[in-house]
Amino acid sequence: MIDKITIFVPHILMALMIWKLVHRPDLDDDPALPNRRQSLLGRRAARFEADDRRPDA
């Protein structure tokens, strides 16, 4: 019984984690970093945004 609890509880949470990660766009594209898939104009806009968020800004 104890072994079943110790196996199932973390595995259910891991399954939930996987489900959530699959649907999160920021898994591959961090909002704090410039996105290489964006167009040049989009990248420039993102750069200005990043400039505002810069740690030493």
Added chain:
Amino acid sequence: MLDLFFTAFCLAFLGAGLKRPFLFVLAYAYIDIVAPQKVSWGFLTHIPISLIAFSCALLGWMVAEDKNGIRVSPRQFVLLLLLVYCGLTTRTADFPVEAAAKWSWVWKALVFALFLPLTLRTRLRIEAMTLTMVLSVGVIVIGGGIKTLSSGGGYGELRLLVNDNTGLYEGSIISAVAMGIIPLALWLANHGTIFKPDWKAKLFAAGICFSCLLMPVGTQARTGLICAVVLAVMMLRSTKRRMLYIGVLCAGALVAVPLLPSSFTERMGTIKNHQADQSASTRVAVWKWTIEFAKTHPFGGGFDAFRQNSVSYDTVKADYAGDNNAAIETDHIEEKGRAYHSAYFEMLGEQGYPGLALWLLLHLMGVFQMEVIRRRYRNNPPEGFAWVAPLADALQQAQMCYLVGSTFVGIAFQPFCYMLVGLQCGLSAYIGRVRRAAPVPFVQRRPVPAQQQAGTAAMEIS
């Protein structure tokens, strides 16, 4: 049933990787920590599931991942040097067959630690990796904690999921690793985005932490107790309400000590008097042998070089009968082929002084790196970066637990610890990318001295 469950879970994990290739990396970490092929007994035991997961992770990264802005950090370079050096010592090992067997899993741990930072490109990935490590260790410690509460455990008696006493399923190793998991679980409970930091996340984190604290009690591994003390001291540094923290610790200790099993308190008492304990005396004797061995073998004897040792020592036991009467019992013990029981001496004996230096450099650089990040982001972090300093702090605490715990356990090449190294490198690389992403103007205005400014203003007025 259990076999089917593990098979289905591994397949689902790898299947999700087809949609998001980074999940292959998490699947490998999960398989490496939990070892479902050991827990189950059917299909998974017949296929190289760990190799499949790593191959998928590497292939997924090569084909589908963004490799823009990747840089190999100095720490990864040290890791690479250690990998090459260990490969060379394996070729000239004193016990070639045994050394090859150890090398077969050591290189995987080192290569994964080298590879991991390349994949940790986003904040969410860093969090996901941390969560996978915590939940995977949770698979082992939750049951261990419940069993300790119900039976009290005992040295070599606590039966975890797998009863083969290897990897994370070994008592002393899981006790040390469990202590390192505590700060990471607390960070997830406070700064997580996958599971929002609500009461449910905090309750689960509290449960994991309690289970982790019970591991040294259940396994009766002295290493775990020492790591717990180190962790408590390190957490004192980062806590805001220090007096409250000390008060809670003291109250917790006062409540817990009377409830601890007597076998635990007796075993912990041998920390002070190692001469009465055979296990501790063996360690000291093997360490002395290793220092002598390194004098004649400065480049180490290769993996498993301890097999050639032969140590002898006396154990001294005093039975006090009161009124200053004590019966002293001395036993002469001779042993052969005893393991190092210390990562530091493991490195010295197996990889010699260069290997020990590389290993120390790798870990000390990590402590320093985390301290730099922690200090940079501790006060007034930019918006959206409040999670950085606490994570650097947690990773540093976990590593200090490892460095102290590894004094008494031979875990120099424990894959879990190299995942911590990879995670640290990943965090450091991410912070570097964030800082580089913020563009610096091509032409920067020079700051005008205050006196000159005042002079110009006066001229304008006149």
